[in-house]
Amino acid sequence: MRTALVCGAGGFIGGHLVKRLKKEGFWVRGVDLKQHEYTQLPTDDFVIGDLTDISVVNKVLDQPFDELYQLAADMGGAGYLFGGENDANVMHNSGVINLNIAKRATEMGVKKLFYSSSACMYPAYNQEDPDNPKCAENSAYPAAPDSEYGWEKLFSERLYCAFHRNYGLNVKVARFHNVFGIEGTWNGGKEKAPAAMCRKVAEVEDGGTIEVWGDGLQTRSFLYVDECLEGVRRLMDADFMGPVNIGSEEMISINGLAQLVAEVAGKKIHIKNIPGPMGVRGRNSDNALIKEKLGWAPSKPLREGIEKTYYWINEQVKLQKAEVKLNKSLYNEVSIGSCSLQDSCR
Ligand code: NAD
Numbered sequence: 001m002r003t004a005l006v007c008g009a010g011g012f013i014g015g016h017l018v019k020r021l022k023k024e025g026f027w028v029r030g031v032d033l034k035q036h037e038y039t040q041l042p043t044d045d046f047v048i049g050d051l052t053d054i055s056v057v058n059k060v061l062d063q064p065f066d067e068l069y070q071l072a073a074d075m076g077g078a079g080y081l082f083g084g085e086n087d088a089n090v091m092h093n094s095g096v097i098n099l100n101i102a103k104r105a106t107e108m109g110v111k112k113l114f115y116s117s118s119a120c121m122y123p124a125y126n127q128e129d130p131d132n133p134k135c136a137e138n139s140a141y142p143a144a145p146d147s148e149y150g151w152e153k154l155f156s157e158r159l160y161c162a163f164h165r166n167y168g169l170n171v172k173v174a175r176f177h178n179v180f181g182i183e184g185t186w187n188g189g190k191e192k193a194p195a196a197m198c199r200k201v202a203e204v205e206d207g208g209t210i211e212v213w214g215d216g217l218q219t220r221s222f223l224y225v226d227e228c229l230e231g232v233r234r235l236m237d238a239d240f241m242g243p244v245n246i247g248s249e250e251m252i253s254i255n256g257l258a259q260l261v262a263e264v265a266g267k268k269i270h271i272k273n274i275p276g277p278m279g280v281r282g283r284n285s286d287n288a289l290i291k292e293k294l295g296w297a298p299s300k301p302l303r304e305g306i307e308k309t310y311y312w313i314n315e316q317v318k319l320q321k322a323e324v325k326l327n328k329s330l331y332n333e334v335s336i337g338s339c340s341l342q343d344s345c346r
């Protein structure tokens with residue numbers, strides 16, 4: 001039986017990956033700081049642990065796994081990464097995780113290691129025109145990512161490639177472009193634009209107004225998680241190490257994304273553009289290389305993924321409302337109860 005270690009299994013993409021690997025017949029160990037928030041994972045073994053701690057890394061990486069997927073990172077959306085206040089933690093936590101894993105995977109003779117880099121490593125100077133961003137793999141240098149998160153990703157890509165050159169570690173590197181879907185972070189400050197728009201539209205009345213950061217004309221492309229994993233699995237089986245983009249080429253403005261979500265929800269909305277952390281002006285995946293090397297590229301329309309994600313987030317919003325209501329009525333009961341107790345004690 002093939003064995004896999006999924007680092008960051010309690011997260012969004014890691015959780016989906018565990019399910020996929022189990023369906024493919026792998027024995028899977030997951031490791032994360034936390035259990036998955038939204039789903040029960042079918043792992044064969046799940047370790048709660050901090051991968052910045054080398055003793056945890058040594059414990060979970062105790063065998064020459066056939067495949068290791070390194071997805072663990074201190075990360076979030078624009079609200080978490082581009083305000084500046086999390087820069088030191090993001091660089092330190094993710095950097096140490098990758099330093100620990102690269103070394104230990106080499107020592108243990110891991111057969112293949114996947115590393116999830118990000119489109120945030122591309123230079124800001126190529127992403128100033130929202131209608132024509134350049135994100136071909138060979139446009140990475142001279143390096144000038146616009147966030148510390150992007151610099152750490154670039155450093156760690158290079159780290160894994162150096163372990164490949166010097167120690168023969170078989171690495172695969174992909175640069176994900178804004179991946180979204182069900183069972184991902186949708187509130188709390190780490191959510192990315194697709195989840196944020198779904199939540200805002202789910203919470204607003206028909207005809208109401210939602211807030212969108214920036215002028216809303218900034219552009220991105222968004223990839224549904226199933227296609228992201230299809231790309232990852234194909235890369236793992238290919239005779240090609242990357243780095244390669246795994247993203248959609250269907251670019252849309254953020255106001256356009258908000259309107260698409262509203263259409264899916266069957267609501268009319270108004271958009272109020274407000275100041276907020278924005279990141280680069282435009283970004284889109286360039287899929288020439290993935291087509292050439294894997295003979296495949298993501299092709300599903302954005303709307304399809306948004307439909308699934310909106311319905312799931314709409315359910316989460318309803319559940320949260322119901323919980324708040326229940327907590328309020330429990331609180332009232334308890335305070336009425338304690339009141340009458342006090343009264344009877346008088
Ligand atoms: P996520 O935040 O849902 O998952 C990351 C997981 O890593 C979390 O569950 C977190 O608890 C875990 N983690 C963080 N620090 C840890 C530590 N010290 N020890 C153990 N676990 C730790 O994020 P995701 O969207 O699933 O992203 C997975 C990977 O893909 C990340 O490396 C991310 O940078 C990369 N990526 C994601 C996107 C995207 O759009 N989702 C885009 C580009 C790159």
Ligand code: GDC
Pocket residue numbers: 075076077078079081118119120176177178179191192193194196197211212213214218220254276277278279280
């Ligand atoms: O958060 P994100 O999806 O990250 O934001 C996309 C754009 O949407 C930004 O310009 C942001 O200002 C705008 N936006 C407008 N309103 C809101 O309410 C909102 N919430 C959020 N989150 N955004 C809003 C991402 C990184 C990822 C990952 C990918 C790789 O950057 O956050 O961690 O690595 O890039 O492609 P984004 O696309 O800038």
